[in-house]
Amino acid sequence: xxxxxxVTYLGGDNPQLQVSAAVVNVFTEDLLPALERHLIPKEENWxxxxxxxxxxxxxxxxxxxxxxxxxxxxxxxxxxxxxxxARTGIHRSEIITPLVRSLGxxxxxxxxxxxxxxxxxxxxxxxxxxxxxxxxxxxxESMWLLTNIAASSAFCGAIMTSGLLRIIVYSLASTTDxxxxxxxxxxxxxxxxxxxxxxxxxxxxxxxxxxxxSHPDVHVTMTALWLTELLITxxxxxxxxxxxxxxxxxxxxxxxxxxxTCQNDVTTLKQVSAMAQDLMRQYYQC
Numbered sequence: 001x002x003x004x005x006x007v008t009y010l011g012g013d014n015p016q017l018q019v020s021a022a023v024v025n026v027f028t029e030d031l032l033p034a035l036e037r038h039l040i041p042k043e044e045n046w047x048x049x050x051x052x053x054x055x056x057x058x059x060x061x062x063x064x065x066x067x068x069x070x071x072x073x074x075x076x077x078x079x080x081x082x083x084x085x086a087r088t089g090i091h092r093s094e095i096i097t098p099l100v101r102s103l104g105x106x107x108x109x110x111x112x113x114x115x116x117x118x119x120x121x122x123x124x125x126x127x128x129x130x131x132x133x134x135x136x137x138x139x140x141e142s143m144w145l146l147t148n149i150a151a152s153s154a155f156c157g158a159i160m161t162s163g164l165l166r167i168i169v170y171s172l173a174s175t176t177d178x179x180x181x182x183x184x185x186x187x188x189x190x191x192x193x194x195x196x197x198x199x200x201x202x203x204x205x206x207x208x209x210x211x212x213x214s215h216p217d218v219h220v221t222m223t224a225l226w227l228t229e230l231l232i233t234x235x236x237x238x239x240x241x242x243x244x245x246x247x248x249x250x251x252x253x254x255x256x257x258x259x260x261t262c263q264n265d266v267t268t269l270k271q272v273s274a275m276a277q278d279l280m281r282q283y284y285q286c
Contacts, residue, residue, distance in 0.1 A: 032072050035059075039077040041084040046095065049081070053098035060105035075106050075115040079122050086125040093135040100129075100138065104145040110152045117155060123162045131167055136175055143171060143181040150188040159189060160196060165203055172208040176217050183212070183223035190230055197231055206231060206240045213249035213276075218268045221253060225275045238283060247284060250276045 038045070038052050056078065059065040069075065082099045085092055107113040116122055129142040146164065149155050159165070168189070171182040186205065190196045209231070212224035228246070232238045241247075253276035256269060 032059075032065075032068060032074065036072050036074050036077060039074065039081050041081045046092070050095050050098075053081075053095055053102065057098040057101045057105070060102050066105065066109065069106070070109070070112060075112045076118065078102055078106065079116040079119045083119055083121045083125050086129055087121070093133070093138050096129070096133075096138055097141065100141045100145050104141065104148050107145060107148040108151075110154065113149055113152060113155060117149070117158065123158060123164065127162060127164050127167055130164075130171060136178070139171075139174070140177045140181055143168070143178060143185055147181060147185040147188055150185055153192040156189055156192050156196065160199065165189075165196075165200060169200060169203045169205045169208055172205070172212060176215075176220060179212060179215070179220050180217075180223050183209075183220075183227045187223070187227050187230060190227075194234075197234070197237070201231070201237055201240065206237060206246070207244045210241065210244040210246045210249050213246065214252045218272055221272045222268065222275070225253075225272060225279070229275075229279060232279075232283060247280075250280055254280065 035052055035056055038048060039056075041049060056074070060069065078099060082096070082103060085095055085099070103116060107116055126142050126146055130139050130146070133139045133142065146159070146168070150159055168182050168185055171178050173179075174182070186200065190200055205227075209224055209227060212220050213228065215221050215224065228241070232241050232246075254273050256273060
């Protein structure tokens with residue numbers, strides 16, 4: 001089976017490697033149709049599907065292949081494969097992982113995202129994985145997939161009506177990596193509509209957000225400050241932020257009380273301090 005060798009080839013980090021037009025033609029004319037044929041989630045097909053899923057992931061990281069994937073049914077078939085495996089309840093993480101990553105890359109293109117979401121169970125299964133997948137990395141990467149979907153306003157209505165908002169807000173209390181990704185997802189989602197911001201505040205997003213501002217991990221702090229800046233532009237939300245001790249959290253960041261600098265990059269600590277100072281000046285005249 002050639003798939004493992006192709007994965008090694010595509011996944012390599014050799015800066016000398018140049019993808020020629022001839023190589024692209026071989027992949028797009030011969031390989032993509034073969035991948036499309038084998039994207040079938042059957043029990044007897046797991047080992048082959050695993051290799052194909054990783055190969056597809058590496059293909060979708062490269063724009064020269066991704067544009068050709070548009071001309072196939074791979075976006076739809078990948079989504080269907082993902083749905084069928086995820087809903088078994090087994091959460092086969094070794095196969096789910098490359099499928100989620102592939103979909104995340106595919107959903108960087110708006111027209112392909114619409115094709116992925118034409119399966120009405122796609123968002124349902126993403127929701128279940130974020131909530132219930134036993135593997136933390138599957139939950140995190142499912143949130144990353146959702147973040148890419150939420151980058152386009154065209155799909156945010158579907159996200160809001162799917163019940164995912166509450167799950168994203170709840171994920172702010174999850175592991176460090178998921179906290180960061182949940183903040184990024186909310187930044188994308190809420191930036192499209194003041195109504196979305198209002199609904200998020202009803203779900204308690206500000207109360208969940210404030211503890212992240214003074215989190216020991218500076219990258220959590222940075223993404224939390226981005227989301228804070230998006231939300232507190234409205235006086236009603238600023239009042240809720242105050243009641244949740246948001247001002248005190250900003251002051252703590254400015255005083256560099258997050259953690260000692262051996263655990264965090266000094267430059268990033270200075271960046272978050274400057275962000276907090278800007279928010280204090282803008283909203284508290286401090």
